[in-house]
Amino acid sequence: MTTSTHETRIDVDPEVPLVRITREFDAPPAKVFRAHTDPELVAQWLGPRGLEMTIDHYDCRTGGSYRYLHRQGEEEYGFHGCFHEVRPDKLIVQTFTFEGMPEGVALEKLVLEDLGGGRTRLTSTSLVDSFADRDAFVASGMEVGVREGYERLDEVLARG
């Protein structure tokens, strides 16, 4: 099995409280999209290694919603949100809350661009209403989860 080692870029926007993640994948947009919308595939890669992901529901369509749990040993972390718009192979706009901080809500936008030759550029932005919350999120070590998650996604894409 060959997996790519593309760089995951994580940028904080200087103007607005937003984090932007950019990553390329050696798979066409339709396949990357499916790995984000099919709950059986999502459960195989979302989040860092060493966590067990349980999906409560994952109804990835415009107007749908989701909730999932990450478990590590005794610890359990819940996440939920709703899907504002899902445009096949191109766009997913959703909300996101970590249930340990129930007042915090992010507006997330995932854009898939077809680079040709079976390659895709993914851009994921996460907008919150305070720079302090955005910077605390970045400082929390989220990069590890994002980078490992996308390495796992490379493996899912290589398998299927």
Next chain:
Amino acid sequence: MTTSTHETRIDVDPEVPLVRITREFDAPPAKVFRAHTDPELVAQWLGPRGLEMTIDHYDCRTGGSYRYLHRQGEEEYGFHGCFHEVRPDKLIVQTFTFEGMPEGVALEKLVLEDLGGGRTRLTSTSLVDSFADRDAFVASGMEVGVREGYERLDEVLARG
């Protein structure tokens, strides 16, 4: 019928691309909440006078979604979004898109505070990802619709 004439405050945040609307109502939180969640009531006040509101669906619960149309003469404007969290009598977090600008998405948070004596303070914030879009929204004359809508909401609250 007595209707109040409370001031509607509309503030733009200096730090983040957010608009904050503050308004008091002479009704308890449960009643103001119901006027935001029961589609038959929502259709009686949301938006400026002189528009006809048609609700496609309005499933105001955590994980639900909505779509409605405003008609004025020949013109028709569609709006849709999803409900991230609905906490009875206290909080509604939702997304919002005007379908004439389908790439624009706002994250909206409505907070109801019990002021006692059958009065409620409503604070509604709308967050977008660019100051230019936020300022264009404010400059578009949205105050008229917001102020008139809340006058109509006063009337709905006085009736029921």
